[in-house]
Amino acid sequence: FSGKEVKPKGPFTPKFEDYQQVYNTVAKALEEHDEYDDGSYGPVLLRLAWHASGTYDKETGTGGSNGATMRFTPEGDHGANAGLKAARDFLDPIKEKFPWISYSDLWILSGICAIQEMQGPHIPFRPGRTDRDVSFCTPDGRLPDASQEQKHLRTIFGRMGFNDQEIVALSGAHALGRCHTDRSGYDGPWTFSPTTLTNDYYKLLIEEKWAWKKWSGPKQFEDVTTKSLMMLPTDMVLIKDKSFRQYVEKYAKDNDAFFKDFADVVTRLFELGVPFTTGEDARWTFKSSFDEA
Ligand code: ZEM
Structure with a gap:
């Protein structure tokens, strides 16, 4: 011992x-x-x-x-x-x-x-x-289904405890990354800088003209000017729905407000x-x- x-x-x-x-x-x-x-x-x-x-x-x-x-x-x-x-x-x-x-x-x-x-x-x-x-x-x-409308977004995010403003703030993440045909079936990035977080997603939603993409894949939008960017049906809902749209306009004008609410x-x-x-x-x-x- x-x-x-x-x-x-x-x-x-x-x-x-x-x-x-x-x-x-x-x-x-x-x-x-x-x-x-x-x-x-x-x-x-x-x-x-x-x-x-x-x-x-x-x-x-x-x-x-x-x-x-x-x-x-x-x-x-x-x-x-x-x-x-x-x-x-x-x-x-x-x-x-x-x-x-x-x-x-x-x-x-x-x-x-x-x-x-x-x-x-x-x-x-x-x-x-x-x-x-x-x-x-x-x-x-x-998880949300990109082919749906505002009622679906409110049901899905409401179940997590989020309101309209929070749904819009969270969606700004789509400034990043892209859709892949071999994953979701959708195709393309939302912004021109998919590896830098900015409020460009909101700016593009408001400032660009969007039209249905003509292709055999799932229904999605493309920007009329360059045809190189995309929006999902659920993304477009954020400017069609009045309550969502006020926050898109706010974040498009004010990156600091977006960053604060996003964080x-x-x-x-x-x-x-x-x-x-x-x-x-x-x-x-x-x-x-x-x-x-
Ligand atoms: Zn997404 N998202 N998302 N999202 N998402 C995709 C890609 C990315 C929806 C959706 O259907 C899709 C949020 C909300 C919602 C990111 C972050 C966040 C893709 C493409 C789809 C289809 C997947 C693929 O093919 O690779 C829908 C309907 C949403 C409801 C509002 C929220 C909230 C996010 C974070 C806070 C990110 C970063 C990507 C990009 C992924 C990548 O691989 O580039």
Whole structure:
């Protein structure tokens, strides 16, 4: 008996610096893999975080970003999630490097990293999501269907707890990325700078002329001037519906107002259904590569 006290090694409790290290690793991987799509995995990482969160149902408390159940069949195979394997595969080596982070925290942290590294606003983060098994998969049909109208948008986003203004603010994410014929069936980007977050989505909705695209694919709009941009039927609803339109006009005129409202509503979206043990004052803000050292 040595008499030496053996302290039980408790579980590793990661701190802000540890999560910032994960953030930096995602940011570096984004920079390194500029061969993908329009030059960035950023948009598809944001879409992963949104589809993980957007399954939330406020009545039953089911769904949301806690659980990362999209890793499993059937949720991973839901039509709305087509193509998101690219984002999950991109994150696999990062999960291996930081095994202590849950998939569900990693997906949300990566969505935040994508927004910030595409020059969007800072999105506060707090950890606390745990991974759950296949039995927590949400039923198909909880995410929006792009072929529908305002009633559908209000039903889907109302189920998550969002109002008209918040639906419009969230939709500004479509400044980023594109539609892929082998994923949703739709085709093309919404803006000319799909890897930089701006209020261009709103500006283009209002300032461009849009017409039905003549093709054999699903019904979508194209800009009359260049025929290189697109809008989904649900995007056009935002200027057809009077209540939605007032917010499109506001954000088209005022990028700061868009960034502020976008940051607020995305923060809430990403926290839906998560049983945090810490308060909102425990949220952290990650430093992006654009911030001063
Ligand atoms: Zn999207 N989205 N989305 N979205 N989305 C696509 C792509 C992206 C809808 C929708 O049907 C589609 C929000 C809201 C809504 C992003 C973020 C957010 C695509 C194309 C479709 C069809 C998928 C493909 O083919 O690859 C509908 C109907 C919505 C209701 C309003 C919200 C909210 C988002 C985040 C806050 C992003 C970043 C993309 C681009 C993905 C990529 O791979 O480029």
